[in-house]
Amino acid sequence: MATLPLLVPLNSNCSFPSLPISLKLQNHNLSSLKINTIPRHTSTLRTSIVRALDTDSHSETLQDGEVNNLGVKAALAILRFYKREISPILPKSCRYIPTCSEYSMEAYKRYGFMKGTVLTTWRICRCNPLGGNGYDPPRWFGEIRPTEELDD
16 A cells, blocks of 8 residues: 655645645555546635546546557657657646646547547647636546536
8 A cells, every 4th residue: 555645735825835645545556546626716726536436437548558540549659759758848837637648648548539639629728827727537528527427
């Protein structure tokens, strides 16, 4: 069992910049976690960490080796290159969790090349100072939001 330290930002008006939280995992795989942020006010976010369940509709994400589509493989190779070579040079600017590149990888694996490209383009258009923020997993238009599934 591993214990991971996690810093959760409170808000800009608070005297403490972050609140340390310890999270215990039975397996050493962070992909079994979901981070859910629900805006209360424009300046305050309540962040909760929810363990993903096996019954989750989004647990069917393919691994890189399981992808058979050549377009998806090419897109994933470009995204891996970006994350490894270009992203470390740039300042952290993504407003969402997962980051735009992680979102794009998941969208390509889950929905294929065409829908993955549409979702990636839509996400990049939303990732700006006037756009939203918080937890935003890839989902096709009309699908139920994961936060709505958790509230049931």
